[in-house]
Amino acid sequence: FIHKLVLLSVPLSSLLVSAVVLDEYAKTEGAWILSLVKREYSVGTVLECAIKCNIEPAFTCRSFMYVEKDQECLTIPANGKIESVLRRTSTSLYEKKEYLMECVNGIGMDYRGTKSKTNSGKTCQRWASKYPHKPKYALMTPSTHPKADLESNFCRNPDGDSKGPWCYTTDPDTRWETCNVQNCSEECMHCSGKNYRGKISTTENGYTCQHWNAQKPHNHGYIPSALLEKYLEENYCRNPDGDPRPWCFTTSPSKRWDFCSIPRCTSDPPRVVEELTCATGDGSAYRGTIGVTASGKACQVWATQTPQQHNRTPDNYPCKGLELNYCRNPDHEKMPWCFTTDPETRWEYCKVPSCGDVPGPDYAAPPPAEEDCYVGDGTDYRGMVTETISGKRCQSWSSMTPHSHNKTPQVFPKADLRRNLCRNPDGDRAPWCYTTDPSVRWEFCSVNRCPTAPNIWSQMLSLILFSVDWLSDCKVGNGGTYRGPTSMTMLGVTCQSWSAQSPHQHASFTPESHPDKGMESNNCRNPDNDVNGPWCYTTDRNQKWDYCQIPDCAGLKCGQPVTKPRRCFGRIVGGCVSKPHSWPWQISLRTNSKRPSAYMVVLGTHTEGANEPSKQERKLEKLILGPGETDIALLKLESPAIINDKVLPACLPEKDYVVPPGTECYVTGWGETQGTGGEGLLKETGFPVIENKVCNRPAYLNNRIKDHEMCAGNIEGGADSCQGDSGGPLVCHAQNTFVLQGVTSWGLGCANAMKPGVYVRVSKFTDWINSQIKMNS
Incomplete structure (x- = not known):
């Protein structure tokens, strides 16, 4: 017995050693650094590779790559701050955390970051260089201080200067200067605190912050597991939605959320490579002088409050270039915009030219419908899938967070790199995308290969195998x-x-x-x-x-239509006709009076005339209104519907689940199109979910949204459900399945700017739905 305990202690000790050693590294799956200087080892485990990096004699090892299937280990002196990170299948990049930190402890003798400018903005001289300044007595060089990491021209503190890291400068008149590097213990933020990663968890009014992964006392959509790129850790103050500064939900039932009081950093904010004549991606780096909107309206000066009152001021957004009345994008909109001097028009987008030979912007009308499968390697795939094979959300191609890359619309103008759609710009084996998970750089997408011509022998083989479960x-x-x-x-x-x-x-x-x-x-x-x-x-x-x-292994499962929908990010108001039977949960409820017996439920149709052979008609036995006069109801049919490829339910959500902001959702209906065409045919539109905190801002729906409701739509308008769509489904796509998250309820007009649609939040009614089904079965 004692002998067995001793044996068991060996792997436990190994696990502890492994955890300690690997905790020194930040891991990113699917990442690779191409380095000219490297050492290759054949090892059996990732722990052995980490140890090789820690004792590497040939150079300062900042990271290593490990390929488990090949048992391949490569140690390198570079990391993602020094060299470009590439993508590679089944490879994991491990970077030493000490070389990723951009702050100092104490006087910073252990600082290993990449700051290379002094307090006055002078560029640092390389430590190995003797020009313009020759190190006195040759004391401060990589050879004399091998443990001080005096490589490149990064700020360092090899001699223990009390003022912290410093460097020789490239200015002949200034021999050396101290660098402006933030202290690690200093709780401060740059700009609006988007990248704040501190541990303050109390608001400016003294409220304790609610944990981000908690849903009490306040239900919300900022779910850490769904928004990994936002670093929603513990109950720390964060800024995931572009507010002027970090905030949090509070633990007080009477105070939903509050701003946090975080001082501004004294060190330099992250540099922005300014674009003066054109805009890349969403135009957040545009610093040109266009001051009129796309319709010709003059822009309002950002620092003024007339005629439009707002909080997009230079003080609130200090790093966004809000000078005079120039078009800018301070809050992650689709492109540069401005408030207008027209009292009747609060804001509009600006017409800023795109940099380079690029396709139309993401908000352009969608291309013709394509099948959601790919041929060959998928280079020509133009479908609408935005999820990876493991269910991770794709990063926008024009975004550089959380993963910096060069697969942009400008570099690959013919690859249709719109939004965060799965594509194959570089001729890989199948469509792929970068993910919004900081620890997983990229993955192949959840897109099937298009079926090829059938083979009689493979058909016979599959029929034989189908009868044996374990060989399916x-x-x-x-x-x-x-x-x-x-x-x-x-x-x-x-x-x-x-x-x-x-x-x-x-x-x-x-x-x-x-x-x-x-x-x-x-x-x-x-x-x-x-x-x-x-x-x-x-x-x-x-x-x-x-x-x-x-x-x-696919069958008739809820939320998984046999005919894949277009997933059109176009409009119901504006026109996007659906593929027939691609939304098989859509019904048409018809009546000549308000008596339940006079209602008729029509299923399995694409046309409003409902004259297809697939049509199913069922009389209504009972109409069950929602609790407390909420805008939801259940319909009990006199006889069951027949489930097939044209009649299939969407899935119900988990109880109290709140859809994370930005989630891809769709509404369908035969409602009002305001003369835009497609009348009589089922239409669809796709748009993102907007968190209630944002939707309740004064400029949007001004606190009209209740907890059992949700918002979805484009803030600029143009896509929405409308009259005749009420009661229709809002389904959101996740894990290859469409889930019924909302029921069309109300809105201020149809597709108006700043007025997204409002939907009943179905997850608040799952208990009620289940109880009514049991009571009325």
Whole structure:
């Protein structure tokens, strides 16, 4: 018994050592740094690779890359602050945290950041250089201070100067100066505090902050797991929505949220590469002198409050270039804009030219409908998927956060890099995107390959296999439980047997190391739970391993229509006709009076005339109104509807779930189109969810939104549900499924600027829905 305890203590100690060592590094999956200087090692674990980096004798190791499938370890002297980070399949980049920090502890002798300018703005001289200033007695050079990290021209403190990090300057008249580096213990913010990562958790009025992952006392949509790029940690003050400064929800039931009192930093804010004649992406870096809107209205000076009162002032947004009346984008809108001098028009977008030969902006009318599947490598894919294979939200191609990159609309003008749509600009094996998860740089997207011409032999084989459950040739999720017979990669190469060591040697994934993973032969498997699905080592000497093409096990499931919808970010008011039967939960409720027996429910139709063969008609047995005169109701049919590819329910949400802001949602209906065409056909529009905190701002819906309601729409207007759409579904897309999150309720006009649509929040009524179903079944 004692002997067993001793044996058990060994792996526990190893785990503790591993945790301590790896905690020194920041991990990013799918990332790779191309460095000319590197050392390559063959190791069995990531811990061994980390130890190699820690004791690297050839150079200062700032990061390492580890490829588990290849057991490949590369140590390098660079990191993401020094060299460009590239994307690479199944590679993890580990960067030493000490070299990523841009603040100092004490006098900063351990500072290893990348600041290279002095207090007065002078550029630092390289430490190894002797021009324009020769280090006195050659004391301050990389060779004399090997542990001081005197590489490049970064600010350092090799001699323990009491004023902190310093450098020799490139100004012949100034030998050296102290650098302006923030103290790590200093609680302060730059600009509007978007990047504030401090630990203040009390508001300016003394309220304690509610934890971001809590939903009591205040229900909200700022969910840390869905908004990883916002760093919503613990109950610390943050600024996830472009407010003038950090804030938080409070623990007081009577005070929903409050600003936090955080002083401004004395160190220099992040530099913006100013764009003077054109705009890239959303135009947040535009600093030109255009001062009129797209319709020709003069812009109001940002520092004034007439005729429009507002809080987008130079004081509130000090880093946004709010000079005079020039068009700017201080709050993450789609493009530069301004308040206007017309009392009847609060604000409008400006017509600022795009930098370079780029396609139309993200807000342009959508292209013709495309199938949501790809051919070949998906270079020509133009579908609307915005999620990765593991369900992560895609980062906008024009955004540089959380991942900086060069796959922009300007660099790839023909790749249709709109919004955050999955694309393949660089000819990879399939459509992909950067993710909004800071720890996962990129992933392939949740897009299926388009079916090819059927093969009679493969059809016969699948019919035989379909009768044997454990051999069914499809995968659930990432295929960790897949035990099917496929033994060929997606490029048609035969798999190497898992027990074989030729042509490729490997030790991490064998039948012995993973006895419960079905690795007895050469069939595709997923022993490491790779998010991209089953894979295998190949019999091609030039390709060690590759993924396999395994279809998903799909059936008639709620929220997963057989006919994939267009997912058109166009308009109902404005016209975007849906693909027939792509929204199979849409019904038409018809009546000549208000008696339940006079109602008729029509299902399975695309036309308002409802003359398709797929039409199902059901009389209404009972109408159940929502509690407390809320704008929701349940309909009980006299006889059940027949579920098929044209009649299928959307999924119900989790109880009290609040949809995170920016989530992609859609409304459908046969309602008023205001003469824009498409009358009589089901229409759709897509737009993002707006958090109630934002929607209740005075400029928007001015505190009219209640907790059991939600907002969705484009702040500039142009897309909305309208008269005749009331009661219709608002479905939001997540994990390849459409969930009924809202019911069309009310709005101030149709598609008006600053007046998004209002929907009943279905998650507030799940208990009521379930109880009514039981009572009336």
